[in-house]
Amino acid sequence: MTEVIATNQTILVVGGGISGLTAALEAAETGKQVVLVEKRPYVGGRVTQLYKYFPKLCFPACGLEINQRRAKMNPNLTILTMAEVTDIQGDVGNYTASVKISPRYVNDNCTGCGDCARAVSAEFDDEFNYGLGKRKGAYLPHRMAHPQRYVIDPAILGTEEAAKAKAACKVNAVDLEMQEETVSFKAGAVVWATGWQPYDANKIQPYGYDRFQNVVTNVEFERMADPNGPTGGKILRPSDGEVAKNIAFIQCAGSRDKNHLLHCSRICCMATLKQTHYVQEALGDEGKSTIYYIDIRAIDRFEDFYQAVRENPNVSFIKSKVASITQNRENSNPVLNGVDTEGYHRYANEHDLVVLAVGMQPSVDKASFPVDIVINEEGFIEPATENGGIFAAGCSSDALDVNRAVQQATGAALRAIQVVNRVAGTEG
Amino acid sequence: MSDLNSAMTERYHNSFLREVEANVEEGEWVKMCMQCGVCAGSCPLGNAWEHTPQKLFMMIRAGKREAVLSSDSMWMCTSCYNCIARCPRGLPITHIMHGLAHYAKRLGLAPKNQPTAQFSQIFWDNLMKKGRVNELKLGLSVYFKDGFGQGIKNALANKQLGQNMMKAKRMNAMEFFGGHSIKDTSGLQKMIKKAQEIEDAKIQGNS
Numbered sequence: 001m002t003e004v005i006a007t008n009q010t011i012l013v014v015g016g017g018i019s020g021l022t023a024a025l026e027a028a029e030t031g032k033q034v035v036l037v038e039k040r041p042y043v044g045g046r047v048t049q050l051y052k053y054f055p056k057l058c059f060p061a062c063g064l065e066i067n068q069r070r071a072k073m074n075p076n077l078t079i080l081t082m083a084e085v086t087d088i089q090g091d092v093g094n095y096t097a098s099v100k101i102s103p104r105y106v107n108d109n110c111t112g113c114g115d116c117a118r119a120v121s122a123e124f125d126d127e128f129n130y131g132l133g134k135r136k137g138a139y140l141p142h143r144m145a146h147p148q149r150y151v152i153d154p155a156i157l158g159t160e161e162a163a164k165a166k167a168a169c170k171v172n173a174v175d176l177e178m179q180e181e182t183v184s185f186k187a188g189a190v191v192w193a194t195g196w197q198p199y200d201a202n203k204i205q206p207y208g209y210d211r212f213q214n215v216v217t218n219v220e221f222e223r224m225a226d227p228n229g230p231t232g233g234k235i236l237r238p239s240d241g242e243v244a245k246n247i248a249f250i251q252c253a254g255s256r257d258k259n260h261l262l263h264c265s266r267i268c269c270m271a272t273l274k275q276t277h278y279v280q281e282a283l284g285d286e287g288k289s290t291i292y293y294i295d296i297r298a299i300d301r302f303e304d305f306y307q308a309v310r311e312n313p314n315v316s317f318i319k320s321k322v323a324s325i326t327q328n329r330e331n332s333n334p335v336l337n338g339v340d341t342e343g344y345h346r347y348a349n350e351h352d353l354v355v356l357a358v359g360m361q362p363s364v365d366k367a368s369f370p371v372d373i374v375i376n377e378e379g380f381i382e383p384a385t386e387n388g389g390i391f392a393a394g395c396s397s398d399a400l401d402v403n404r405a406v407q408q409a410t411g412a413a414l415r416a417i418q419v420v421n422r423v424a425g426t427e428g
Numbered sequence: 429m430s431d432l433n434s435a436m437t438e439r440y441h442n443s444f445l446r447e448v449e450a451n452v453e454e455g456e457w458v459k460m461c462m463q464c465g466v467c468a469g470s471c472p473l474g475n476a477w478e479h480t481p482q483k484l485f486m487m488i489r490a491g492k493r494e495a496v497l498s499s500d501s502m503w504m505c506t507s508c509y510n511c512i513a514r515c516p517r518g519l520p521i522t523h524i525m526h527g528l529a530h531y532a533k534r535l536g537l538a539p540k541n542q543p544t545a546q547f548s549q550i551f552w553d554n555l556m557k558k559g560r561v562n563e564l565k566l567g568l569s570v571y572f573k574d575g576f577g578q579g580i581k582n583a584l585a586n587k588q589l590g591q592n593m594m595k596a597k598r599m600n601a602m603e604f605f606g607g608h609s610i611k612d613t614s615g616l617q618k619m620i621k622k623a624q625e626i627e628d629a630k631i632q633g634n635s
Binding site: 252254257258259260294295319320321322323324327337338339340341344346 | 455462463464465466468469470474475480482513514515516517518
C-alpha cells in the first residue's frame, strides 16, 4: 500500500511534465512539502519526446537530467507515477485529494537492468514514439526515464509472457499481484499542470491524415528525427520506408480555425522552422523543405531564427493555407492543393512527405476536470480568484513553449507557496 | 454611369470597403478575411474563376471598385457552401458572393451577357408576370435569349428532354397560352413594388 504523508501545508502538483516538475522542484527547494502526481510511468512529459529545443537547437535531455537529479536529491518531494487525481474536495488551505494509482507490476527493487524486457517477446505500439515503433510487454518507457523502473504492460498479465518476465528478474522486482489503489491525502494548495496534447489530426478531414500514410504530424516527425527514435534519426516515408527528401510542412493544422482550435498554438511556427534544421541535418542539400503558412509567428528573439531559415536556399515558403491533400496513387506521394496569397496562383504540389504542424490542445477535457475551476473558451484554465488555492501552470493555462511554460510554472509555485505560508501562519 | 452608381462613388470615394460593409449582404465580414486561401482552394469551380473569393476580398480592401463590381467571378458561385464550411474565420463567403453580385447588378455594373445574371433576370421577369414560374416560357426565354437561330438550335438539342417532361406531366404545352397564376397577381406586384421602394430608400439613406 502506498502511503502519502501530507498536511494542509503540503503542495499538490498535478502533472509531472516540464511545468509540473519545475513547479514541484521550485517549491520543494524552498523547503515546502510537495507531492507530484504523474499519469505516465515517468516524469518529464512531452519534453522527453522532443529531439531538440528551439531556438538553441540543444537537447531537452540536458535540462531534463538536471531536473531529474534535483528531484532525486530532494527529500521534500514525493513523486507518484502512473497516478491520476480523481477528485479534489475542500477549499483554499484545506484540500483533500483522491489519487488513483495504477499497478506498474514492478516494485522499487527494480535496478533497471532490462532482464524482464529481454525475456518477454510480445510487442506493442510504443506510445512514446506515437505508435511509430514497437516496445516490449515489459519495458522502460524511454532511455532516461525517471524513475528508472520498468513497467509491465497489463495486456500480458496472466500469460506465459508475464511469467517469463517474473522468472527473469534477479532482484524480485516483478510483482504480478499488484493492484490498483486509491489514496487520499491533504494539501493546502494545488498546482495544476496537466499540460497539452497534440490536436487530433484525424479531425482535419481535407488533409487525410487518416487516409494517407505519408501525412504525419509534427510530434511524430520529432520522433523520426531523433537518433534514438523509431527510425534511428532517418526521415523515412511510412508508406515504403524510402528516405523523404522533399518535405512539406503545413502550418495552422487545426489551430486558428473555428472548426478546430480557436487559438493560435504559438509553438508550431517555431517547431516547423526548427524541423527544417532536422531536414538539413539529415540530408544536406538533398533535403528540401517547403512551409505552407498563413503568417509566420516568430516573435521577439525568434525573429533571428526565422530569418536564418528564410536565408536557407533549401527551404521555401508558400503563403497559403493548403485547402486539401490528395494522393498520387502510383507513388503514394501526397499532393497539396490550394491557391497562394502572393499572386493567387493555383497549385497542386507533390511532396514525398507532409508534416502537419498540429496545435496544442489542453490534455484534460473541459467536462472531465475533477475539480471546480474556471476554464476559458479554448479549454485552458483562467487565472480566476474563484479557483481558490488551485493555480494553473504551463500548458494547462495557455499554449506555451517550454521556456514560457517553465517561467509560468515558477510563478504558479510561488502562488502555492504563499497559500501554504498563510496556512502555516494560522496553524502556528 | 447609373445615377445610383454615381451617388455611391461620390459617397464612398476611397473607401470601397466601407461601401461594401454598408450595402452588400454580409459585407461587414469582408475585413475579417485573413487571406489564407482555403476558400479559393476548396471551391470546386475555383479554376473557372478569374477572381477567387480571397482575391475579391483583398481587391475590396485595396479599393478596386470597378474591377470587383464588374467581375463575373461572383456570378459563378453555385452555392455549394464548401468555402463556408472550411473558412477558419467563419466568413459567410457564399452569401457575400451573392451579395456582391446583387449589388453590382443594382448599380448597373454586372457584366453584360453573363449567363447566370441573364438567367436570373429572365427567371424574375417570368415569376413577376403571374406570381408562379411558367416553366415552358422560362425554358423558351432561355433558349431564345441569344436570338432566333440559336433558339431553334437550343430547342432542337433539348427536344427529347422536353418531350419526356410532357410525358411525365412535368410540363404542359398549354402553359404557352397565359399559364397558371396566383389568385392576386396585381397584389403581389404592388407588394414587390413597395418592397423595392423600401430597399431603394435604405440604400440611398446608407452612409
